[in-house]
Amino acid sequence: MEPSAHISVQNLNVFYGKDHALKDITVNIPNKKITAIIGSSGCGKSTLLKSFNRLLDSVDNIKITGKVLLDGEDIYDPKAEVTHIRRKMGLLSQKPYPLPMSIYDNIAYGPRIHEERNKKKLDRIVEHFLRTASLWEEVKDKLHSPASKLSVGQQQRLCLARGLAVGPEIILGDEPTSALDPKSSQNIEKSFLELKKQYTIVIVTHILRQAKRLADYVLFLYGGRLIEYGPAQEIFENPKEEMTKEYIQGVIS
Numbered sequence: 001m002e003p004s005a006h007i008s009v010q011n012l013n014v015f016y017g018k019d020h021a022l023k024d025i026t027v028n029i030p031n032k033k034i035t036a037i038i039g040s041s042g043c044g045k046s047t048l049l050k051s052f053n054r055l056l057d058s059v060d061n062i063k064i065t066g067k068v069l070l071d072g073e074d075i076y077d078p079k080a081e082v083t084h085i086r087r088k089m090g091l092l093s094q095k096p097y098p099l100p101m102s103i104y105d106n107i108a109y110g111p112r113i114h115e116e117r118n119k120k121k122l123d124r125i126v127e128h129f130l131r132t133a134s135l136w137e138e139v140k141d142k143l144h145s146p147a148s149k150l151s152v153g154q155q156q157r158l159c160l161a162r163g164l165a166v167g168p169e170i171i172l173g174d175e176p177t178s179a180l181d182p183k184s185s186q187n188i189e190k191s192f193l194e195l196k197k198q199y200t201i202v203i204v205t206h207i208l209r210q211a212k213r214l215a216d217y218v219l220f221l222y223g224g225r226l227i228e229y230g231p232a233q234e235i236f237e238n239p240k241e242e243m244t245k246e247y248i249q250g251v252i253s
Contacts, residue, residue, distance in 0.1 A: 090163025110166035153184020
């Protein structure tokens, strides 16, 4: 049985000026699964990911047509409330960007914005999400030290914990391990496999081995078009499209 769709993309087109970056994309992103977006550089992977939480809004000279339904709501409807949409999504970028404050305050920042002031509750929130991101044991004795003193891998897990602390439904990762060492990458991957029990996860990756390790579903883009989409095992072992097969085999890049 097919899982229910958490994000439904319908006839999505994205133009950067005259550049037609995404061409008539229609796809359903399943609930509480890991979907990996794969494809060559410049094929539209990050553009598609950013279309899910309207991060493209700030780009100059951009035109977007079609629909992106989140829990059945079209996020590009003129009446859609962007802050509400983005709160449903946690975003991990290629490079971690901890806030210029302590480890503790990075996690407490979002809950405080949403009116949480109780110190004991904040303490529990901070510990819970640092544990969720597999970081608690490494930082529990230095919670009030600057987050900038953490390693890059620790900073990425901190950013994951910070994003989870505001209660999203979906985690978006734009090549979230590309700046990390192998051990740190392994920690993030391990977190994703645990988190999919509670969250829908969509990652952009240029590492096919990573997509094979993590993905339940794979979405292959080429030249801004959706070439093939389906269960990861089918895509990697028995792709329907010749172009997918050539990409996986390294014939095209």
